[in-house]
Amino acid sequence: MGKKNPPVNEGALRRAIADILSKKPEPEATSGSGTVEPPSDSDAEVGSNVSIIKPIRISITSQTPKGGQTTDPSSSVLPGDIRPFLKAGPRKSRGGGRARGSCQVLTDTPMKKKTDEKAVGRINKKNQTASKVKKPAKWYEKNCVRAGSEAESKHPSTYHETTENQIEGMEIQSGEFVLVMEDEKRGKKFYSVGEVNKVGESEVEARYFTKVAPFQKYVAIKASYQFEKWQVAKKLPHPEPTGQTERQAGQFIFLIDMSVYNVL
Known part of the structure; x- marks a missing residue:
């Protein structure tokens, strides 16, 4: 699963759009202006302090040489498209990490009985080898x-x-x-x-x-x-x-x- 995008400050975005719309284009050059679609009536307040805000879609219009305006529906931009790139994640360590250890079962379980039997077997094996060494060849x-x-x-x-x-x-x-x-x-x-x-x-x-x-x-x-x-x-x-x-x-x-x- 990908990482979630950071939240957008809607107030700052609206002020930036208002500044863009307030500027008038020069008559000779071809420039684009944006229109803001008003929020729909379905946006209602939920409770006293929480409200549902949908993302605002910006439609880019371009002026023709004769002074007309055309709207390109395929060139609409969402706020998520102009958000900054996500920061790189933390660097992964290349080392093997902590060595894998062994735990001991201290409760009365079948696993504990098996570990005890193995330990006794190892001790008996050592004693047998020691006794073989002491005997004359x-x-x-x-x-x-x-x-x-x-x-x-x-x-x-x-x-x-x-x-x-x-x-x-x-x-x-x-x-x-x-x-x-x-x-x-x-x-x-x-x-x-x-x-x-x-x-x-x-x-x-x-x-x-x-x-x-x-x-x-x-x-x-x-x-x-x-x-x-x-x-x-x-x-x-x-x-x-x-x-x-x-x-x-x-x-x-x-x-x-x-x-x-x-x-x-």
């Missing part, structure tokens, strides 16, 4: 088993796992290094290396060592853990540092074949 377990089988075939190990009777009679002292059985899955046993700090009646506190894969090197952990005595599978000799540099001094190696065990 399958390739690591396969490499440990493969390395153990190859070592047994080439160099048969003289070390055997201790029995329960040997574990009961084993004397564990602080400062010694032991091989601790952590878990058993599908017939495979996984071990950890620890340095004993305290020995109790049934529990042992030790500082663990982590393995630097794929080498048989171990690095100490600051934190200490407790485990039961029956989890001790073997005593280990004191390790030696791999070198004299600061980095090598923090890495230790045991002078026995540790590839037989699946050490974490």
Whole structure:
């Protein structure tokens, strides 16, 4: 829909037309004069302060050389035809505007239930991915088993796992290094290396060592853990540092074949 034309001041228009009609044309030149059609009788006042005013039509007449006048009905002009052009509208912004946001439904509606379910699903998915990262990789377990089988075939190990009777009679002292059985899955046993700090009646506190894969090197952990005595599978000799540099001094190696065990 187009914009509405601005209102016209009828009083000013009538005064302008009266000024044009009051001027007399020169006899030699051909000029035009306008006649104003009087308003019809149908214009009546509506109420006390409102009146209906119809647009006034201006008829332009031209003089002939002999002094006669002719009226051209096709050249009539309405006040709306001589109104000024409309002003240009406001400039449209070219930017994308405000970014589209998302609202939250706080009422008890089916939509709110769906949004809550999606949020819970995202949290569960993150927890699942985090748990997968913490678990040991399958390739690591396969490499440990493969390395153990190859070592047994080439160099048969003289070390055997201790029995329960040997574990009961084993004397564990602080400062010694032991091989601790952590878990058993599908017939495979996984071990950890620890340095004993305290020995109790049934529990042992030790500082663990982590393995630097794929080498048989171990690095100490600051934190200490407790485990039961029956989890001790073997005593280990004191390790030696791999070198004299600061980095090598923090890495230790045991002078026995540790590839037989699946050490974490």
